[in-house]
Amino acid sequence: MKEVFERIRQMLADILDVEGDEILPETYIVRELGAESIDLLELAVSLNSGFNVEINDGDIFLSRLRDYVTEAKGKKDDVVLYLLERLPFLKKDRIEEMMPDLEDGPTLKVKDLVSYVEWRQENG
Amino acid sequence: MSRRVAITAVGVCSSLGCSGEQIINSLRKGRTSFARPSFDDQVVSSPIPDFNIKAFTGPFKDRRYLSRGGQFCVASAVEAIRDSGIKKDLLSEAGLFMGTGPNLDIGGEFPEILDGKMDRKDLMALWMLRFLPNTAASAIAMYSGIHGENLTINTACAASLMAIGEAFRKIRDGYLDLAFAGGGDSRLSRGGILAYKKANAIYTGTGEPDTASRPFDSRRKGFVPGEGGAVFLLEEMTHAERRGTTIYAEICGFACSIDGYSMTAPEPTATWAEKAVRGAMDEAGINPSDIDIVSSHGTGTPLNDRAEAYLLHRVLGDNGPLVIALKSWIGHGAAACGALELAIALSCMHNNYWPEIRNLDDPCHINLNFVREKQDYFARTVLLENFGFGGQNAALVVRNTMHRRT
Numbered sequence: 061m062k063e064v065f066e067r068i069r070q071m072l073a074d075i076l077d078v079e080g081d082e083i084l085p086e087t088y089i090v091r092e093l094g095a096e097s098i099d100l101l102e103l104a105v106s107l108n109s110g111f112n113v114e115i116n117d118g119d120i121f122l123s124r125l126r127d128y129v130t131e132a133k134g135k136k137d138d139v140v141l142y143l144l145e146r147l148p149f150l151k152k153d154r155i156e157e158m159m160p161d162l163e164d165g166p167t168l169k170v171k172d173l174v175s176y177v178e179w180r181q182e183n184g
Numbered sequence: 185m186s187r188r189v190a191i192t193a194v195g196v197c198s199s200l201g202c203s204g205e206q207i208i209n210s211l212r213k214g215r216t217s218f219a220r221p222s223f224d225d226q227v228v229s230s231p232i233p234d235f236n237i238k239a240f241t242g243p244f245k246d247r248r249y250l251s252r253g254g255q256f257c258v259a260s261a262v263e264a265i266r267d268s269g270i271k272k273d274l275l276s277e278a279g280l281f282m283g284t285g286p287n288l289d290i291g292g293e294f295p296e297i298l299d300g301k302m303d304r305k306d307l308m309a310l311w312m313l314r315f316l317p318n319t320a321a322s323a324i325a326m327y328s329g330i331h332g333e334n335l336t337i338n339t340a341c342a343a344s345l346m347a348i349g350e351a352f353r354k355i356r357d358g359y360l361d362l363a364f365a366g367g368g369d370s371r372l373s374r375g376g377i378l379a380y381k382k383a384n385a386i387y388t389g390t391g392e393p394d395t396a397s398r399p400f401d402s403r404r405k406g407f408v409p410g411e412g413g414a415v416f417l418l419e420e421m422t423h424a425e426r427r428g429t430t431i432y433a434e435i436c437g438f439a440c441s442i443d444g445y446s447m448t449a450p451e452p453t454a455t456w457a458e459k460a461v462r463g464a465m466d467e468a469g470i471n472p473s474d475i476d477i478v479s480s481h482g483t484g485t486p487l488n489d490r491a492e493a494y495l496l497h498r499v500l501g502d503n504g505p506l507v508i509a510l511k512s513w514i515g516h517g518a519a520a521c522g523a524l525e526l527a528i529a530l531s532c533m534h535n536n537y538w539p540e541i542r543n544l545d546d547p548c549h550i551n552l553n554f555v556r557e558k559q560d561y562f563a564r565t566v567l568l569e570n571f572g573f574g575g576q577n578a579a580l581v582v583r584n585t586m587h588r589r590t
Contacts, residue, residue, distance in 0.1 A: 109305035
């Protein structure tokens with residue numbers, strides 16, 4: 061966790077032109093660091109070349125999160141289980157934590173990027 | 185009564201300094217930055233050492249998309265906005281006219297290119313922005329909140345003078361009350377040097393770097409590439425007077441033309457360049473005898489200086505106004521040269537100080553009044569000329585709004 065986080069912190073600091081100490085695992089990437097879509101595009105390039113893992117932009121940045129929630133509700137499925145299946149790099153407690161947070165804007169945090177990279181490293 | 189146009193703010197990044205005061209001090213003390221680049225011991229360039237755009241912008245993530253020339257555009261614009269003191273409401277009405285050059289730093293951007301395969305893992309998603317001409321304007325607008333009429337001009341070495349001229353006309357003709365105008369460029373990279381070396385346009389030789397740039401001297405051997413940027417706030421005169429702001433100078437006339445003669449060389453008789461020069465004087469409503477100083481294009485290439493000297497003699501006659509050549513001090517700023525030379529000329533105007541043409545030992549034309557030694561001189565009217573690859577010609581007339589010192 062620590063090594064992956066430190067490297068992601070450096071990438072975010074470079075791309076967003078912010079100080080590294082403003083970036084913690086719990087920091088919101090859009091809400092707090094002000095990342096825009098082109099920044100996420102550049103971040104995907106950096107993560108891909110820095111960690112040598114395939115990055116699926118839609119997954120890692122949770123871009124379809126709200127669609128998945130709507131789908132799950134439409135099918136009357138359990139939302140948390142539905143999301144766990146589609147975003148397997150996230151832990152159950154993290155998904156539960158996100159649910160009430162969705163109304164306040166993009167919920168993506170630095171620790172989600174760490175989870176994605178670690179999950180990719182383990183699962184190829 | 186037609187509308188008049190004032191210059192009310194200046195931002196500049198040059199090898200002589202990044203303020204009017206630094207520039208005049210460098211001119212007085214003879215401080216230049218000519219040196220050989222690390223990668224080529226045959227050529228000379230005039231870099232701005234230790235330039236860091238962040239010192240101008242503070243944190244600004246979009247700087248990653250700026251070529252070095254684009255960085256000079258943005259840094260100069262930020263300085264001009266700061267100097268103007270104008271706030272968001274006026275900025276949103278302002279226009280933006282930028283002269284920019286191509287990013288020739290191909291080797292720096294693609295260090296491992298082989299067999300034409302450009303892609304690599306760490307290539308930025310939006311790498312193309314460093315090659316698009318209007319990226320600097322886009323970044324300036326994002327940074328500052330400028331939203332008015334705008335234009336990015338890529339007419340080679342006439343680009344930034346044309347940007348200033350077009351902005352002048354937009355204000356004079358009532359489309360805008362305020363416009364930021366100027367440009368920035370840098371072609372000191374390996375790719376830039378390679379381009380002009382192969383074109384046989386730049387100085388090559390083993391002499392002292394300080395003596396390489398020698399406009400109008402019979403031993404001139406080509407231009408010396410420089411870099412930098414300058415941006416001005418142009419403002420409708422009564423608007424500026426109502427704001428009670430400093431008026432640095434008035435822009436009185438502009439014109440441009442195109443040779444239609446050669447892809448690179450100037451038309452040898454300078455017929456069409458003369459059309460631009462006379463056009464700018466007509467627009468300003470002045471005669472050649474009204475001009476006190478000519479800031480020549482003076483690149484130091486054999487062809488340019490010969491054509492320009494003929495032109496100046498035809499227009500100005502024997503013993504005409506003083507002729508300066510600022511490329512002997514800063515090298516050739518490419519697309520930025522017009523804006524850089526205007527910024528330096530304004531400093532000279534305000535200090536009644538005109539620098540000698542460096543290295544002019546044996547003038548190529550005997551009937552022109554080249555400034556051979558520094559002069560303390562009050563100049564009321566200055567003519568600026570820039571000519572570029574592709575036969576681009578531009579001229580601007582600027583008038584001193586400061587009163588003569590007694």
